[in-house]
Amino acid sequence: MFRKYVGIDFVDFLIQSGATIAAAIMLSSMTQPQEEIGVSVAFLASLGVLAWRRKRAALEPREPSTGEVAAQRIMELEDRVAELEQGQARVLELEERLDFAERLLVRQREAERIGPGEG
DSSP states (O other), X not given: OHHHHHSSOHHHHHHHHXXXXXXXXXXXXXXXXXXXXXXXXXXXXXXXXXXHHHHHHHHSOOOOOXXXXXXXXXXXXXXXXXXXXXXXHHHHHHHXXXXXXXXXXXXXXXXXXXXXXXX
16 A cells, blocks of 8 residues: 555665665755765665665556455456356257257157047
């Protein structure tokens, strides 16, 4: 979920944040009279790296998560069950038609065996 909105995993985001804070502290101590410049440079550089990582992550094919795979598998199984139910309904209808045809044949054979009625 976090990767969907930010572009990187939560752990990667924490590492990025920690590195940014460390760089900001280091640069603020190096630019003592104007600390804001060092902090600003650190945060701008971090945002640039974050944007580059997001772009790279968006270009890479993402493997679906376990939950997505399970949801897709469930949908496929539900589709197969629906197809099987439709096939079962067709088989039942064909059985009924076959029974009807057999009864008609039996009646026709009995009528031929008995012969025409005497008048």
